[in-house]
Amino acid sequence: MVFGGIGTVALAWYYGSPRFIEVGYRPEQPVPYSHKLHVGELGLDCRYCHVSVELSHEANIPPTQTCMNCHAAIKPNSEKLQLVRDSFENNTPIAWVRVHKLPDYAYFNHSVHIKAGVGCASCHGNVGEMDTVEVKAPLSMGWCLECHRDPQQHIRPKSEITNMTWEPPPNQAELVKDVMDTLNPPQDCFACHR
Numbered sequence: 175m176v177f178g179g180i181g182t183v184a185l186a187w188y189y190g191s192p193r194f195i196e197v198g199y200r201p202e203q204p205v206p207y208s209h210k211l212h213v214g215e216l217g218l219d220c221r222y223c224h225v226s227v228e229l230s231h232e233a234n235i236p237p238t239q240t241c242m243n244c245h246a247a248i249k250p251n252s253e254k255l256q257l258v259r260d261s262f263e264n265n266t267p268i269a270w271v272r273v274h275k276l277p278d279y280a281y282f283n284h285s286v287h288i289k290a291g292v293g294c295a296s297c298h299g300n301v302g303e304m305d306t307v308e309v310k311a312p313l314s315m316g317w318c319l320e321c322h323r324d325p326q327q328h329i330r331p332k333s334e335i336t337n338m339t340w341e342p343p344p345n346q347a348e349l350v351k352d353v354m355d356t357l358n359p360p361q362d363c364f365a366c367h368r
């Protein structure tokens with residue numbers, strides 16, 4: 175009886191919780207940090223905080239020090255920043271809630287995509303308009319493959335990688351012709367399941 179009860183609760187919890195890769199998943203964060211304010215209004219580049227995105231497979235979440243570069247002086251008494259100050263003083267990281275997460279058996283690499291000229295907005299949507307980050311693309315296998323079969327409309331100049339409003343120009347096909355010849359987005363199973 176007891177074990178059955180626990181099992182039922184666990185199952186309901188597992189299937190009832192939103193999957194990380196589900197469109198619209200938008201968990202509350204411990205600190206009300208807003209991309210809309212910091213990116214959309216203040217104009218900070220993604221790489222000021224997500225430093226490793228073009229260097230590594232993973233895009234880092236910034237350490238508290240990055241926030242304190244400004245917030246030691248800006249709004250030093252704000253209640254909304256109390257957790258940030260605590261984190262800094264106690265040297266303990268802020269417990270940000272993960273938003274996007276592929277299953278372990280799928281392999282993804284940020285730097286490869288950035289170097290190929292795929293912008294953040296192609297996969298994350300316009301983050302500069304989000305107060306709280308939300309999943310905008312399904313991150314499913316079908317979605318990955320759809321772009322891998324025909325990435326042409328997603329390849330942009332390197333200078334526009336973090337531009338949230340870039341659109342391909344009418345002569346896109348001609349502009350990216352040479353780059354397209356050098357790209358080889360994989361469709362074989364072992365590329366993403368290694």
Ligand code: HEC
Nearest residue numbers: 212213218219220222223270271272273274294298301307
């Ligand atoms: C001032 C620092 C800062 C800047 C600039 C910034 N971010 Fe973030 N970003 C964060 C922090 C902190 C988090 C974790 C909290 C959250 O999810 O809101 C985060 C989370 C994210 C996430 C979700 C991560 C996950 O858990 O799946 C994405 C996607 C993201 N940022 C994309 C961007 C993009 C794209 C840009 C540029 C347009 C950008 N960020 C600019 C600080 C920043």
Ligand code: HEC
Nearest residue numbers: 205206207236240241243244245248249252253254255258
């Ligand atoms: C380049 C400077 C800069 C950096 C870096 C920065 N912020 Fe900010 N932040 C600001 C400015 C400017 C405001 C707006 C202050 C105002 O409303 O007068 C602000 C406002 C905020 C607010 C709202 C405060 C309130 O009382 O309304 C929060 C919360 C916040 N930032 C969190 C963060 C976090 C978390 C980080 C690190 C991931 C961070 N900020 C990094 C400049 C920065």
Ligand code: HEC
Nearest residue numbers: 220224227232233234274275276282287292293294297313
């Ligand atoms: C080709 C699609 C794609 C592009 C382009 C892309 N991302 Fe991601 N991003 C993802 C996927 C997929 C995940 C989940 C990765 C995982 O769970 O392993 C993710 C996760 C993240 C995370 C959470 C930490 C991590 O690495 O898992 C952050 C932060 C992030 N992206 C920021 C960015 C920023 C900033 C850019 C642009 C400079 C960007 N992403 C470009 C697909 C993309």
Ligand code: HEC
Nearest residue numbers: 281282283286290296318321325328357358359360365366
């Ligand atoms: C918007 C377009 C786009 C989306 C969406 C996309 N990719 Fe890619 N991907 C590319 C391009 C373009 C390349 C080719 C890079 C090259 O050849 O330099 C690539 C290359 C790769 C590679 C080979 C490089 C390496 O790291 O070994 C893997 C693996 C990969 N992608 C995984 C994924 C996965 C997993 C997803 C979905 C979660 C995904 N991609 C979504 C455009 C995309």
Ligand code: HEC
Nearest residue numbers: 276277280313314315318319322360361362363365366367
């Ligand atoms: C471009 C990257 C990519 C390629 C190529 C790819 N997959 Fe996947 N695959 C994924 C991602 C990402 C997921 C996780 C998506 C999800 O959980 O919905 C996945 C999930 C799966 C799953 C689990 C499905 C489920 O519903 O849980 C199976 C099985 C699978 N892939 C088999 C294959 C086989 C077989 C091939 C070769 C014909 C292949 N994949 C090629 C990215 C890829």
